[in-house]
Amino acid sequence: MTVPPLNRPSGLPHERRCRVLLVDDQPFIGEAVRRAIAKELDIEFHYCSSAAEAIAMAEALQPTVIMQDLVMPDVDGMTLVHLYRVHATLRNVPIVVLSSKEDAAVKSQAFATGAADYLVKLPDPIELIARIRHHSQAYLNQVERDIAYQALRESQQMLLELNETLRRLSDVDGLTGLNNRRYLDSYLDQEWRRAASERRDFSILMIDVDNFKVYNDIYGHLAGDEALKAVALAIQRCAQRPADVAARYGGEEFSLILPSTSFEGASRVAEQICTSVYELGIPNKGATTERITVSVGGASCALSRIDSYGPLLEGADLALYEAKRLGKNQAVLRELG
Numbered sequence: 001m002t003v004p005p006l007n008r009p010s011g012l013p014h015e016r017r018c019r020v021l022l023v024d025d026q027p028f029i030g031e032a033v034r035r036a037i038a039k040e041l042d043i044e045f046h047y048c049s050s051a052a053e054a055i056a057m058a059e060a061l062q063p064t065v066i067m068q069d070l071v072m073p074d075v076d077g078m079t080l081v082h083l084y085r086v087h088a089t090l091r092n093v094p095i096v097v098l099s100s101k102e103d104a105a106v107k108s109q110a111f112a113t114g115a116a117d118y119l120v121k122l123p124d125p126i127e128l129i130a131r132i133r134h135h136s137q138a139y140l141n142q143v144e145r146d147i148a149y150q151a152l153r154e155s156q157q158m159l160l161e162l163n164e165t166l167r168r169l170s171d172v173d174g175l176t177g178l179n180n181r182r183y184l185d186s187y188l189d190q191e192w193r194r195a196a197s198e199r200r201d202f203s204i205l206m207i208d209v210d211n212f213k214v215y216n217d218i219y220g221h222l223a224g225d226e227a228l229k230a231v232a233l234a235i236q237r238c239a240q241r242p243a244d245v246a247a248r249y250g251g252e253e254f255s256l257i258l259p260s261t262s263f264e265g266a267s268r269v270a271e272q273i274c275t276s277v278y279e280l281g282i283p284n285k286g287a288t289t290e291r292i293t294v295s296v297g298g299a300s301c302a303l304s305r306i307d308s309y310g311p312l313l314e315g316a317d318l319a320l321y322e323a324k325r326l327g328k329n330q331a332v333l334r335e336l337g
Helices: 027-036 051-061 077-085 104-113 125-170 181-198 212-219 221-238 263-278 310-325
Strands: 018-023 043-048 065-069 095-099 117-120 201-209 245-250 253-259 294-302 331-335
Touching (some): 018 125, 027 125, 043 125, 065 125, 077 104, 095 104, 095 125, 117 125, 201 212, 201 263, 212 221, 221 263, 253 263, 263 331
Parallel strands (some): 018 043, 018 065, 065 095, 095 117, 294 331
Antiparallel strands (some): 201 253, 201 294, 245 253
16 A cells, blocks of 8 residues: 655745655555655655565665664564665665664664664654654764765766867867977977887887978978878878877978887888889979978987987988988988997
8 A cells, every 4th residue: 555645835845855755555554654744844754664665665765764663574674684785776774673672682782783773663743753754864964964975976087088088189289280399399209218128129210291392382281280280190100109209390390109120120111101102193293203292201220329319310410411312202212330
């Protein structure tokens, strides 16, 4: 048997009202409790006479306090207290157990099982209402705190993700999508230190788009931007290992950092870059090849031979100058040490 909830005025926010579920197989107990709280506008009353239906009804109602009789015909009241406590959505709802007598042993067992309070039925209405309000408000306050903490955690996580996104954007070249010079300098220093401690080979490539000023003069700067994007993508595709980092060095110049890469390995990557850009087939009437090409200068060394990456950068720049002097659209590499 269920007793319909009392109709309440809408003056009090619904989420702050006390919602009581009484589980007791004696309908007269349900009626007595209902009458005791009938004039309390902040208390919503529900009644369930079947222990077998108690969990489902509590799950549907989401009460702020459950009043549970300890003596039920189909399921022991103490068992129900345990079932509430292991239920995902009911585990924190305060349970007030109702007993026909004051029994210290039973009371001790009820608290050990998870009850929040113990009442001998039926208590004085004033005491009953006070206990309902006390447990309900404590529960509602806890729910609000949990929601606030969850919102705070989500906000903190969003802030961390936003900061990480901003950090990544600050490391990216806005036009080509490659890493920018700022990130390149940081990464080069980081990887050089790691390679030095492990005595590994290290290579750097400098890449420059041939005849790019002429290209801009003929086709315009918007076309020039699109050409740089295509070249950047071709270079990125040649950076095949996670540690290989391509970056826009400035203007039409790019760089590719190749940790743990020997002179032979760097030479293969450099040739691959030249070929990949040439095969893009981007027209350039201002070049002898009549298409966009790049020149690549590179430098490699064994870390046991030099103390800083400065000579590598200088060597790669000189090699790039040599590639330009020899006719462009080619790669020149130097092995230091």
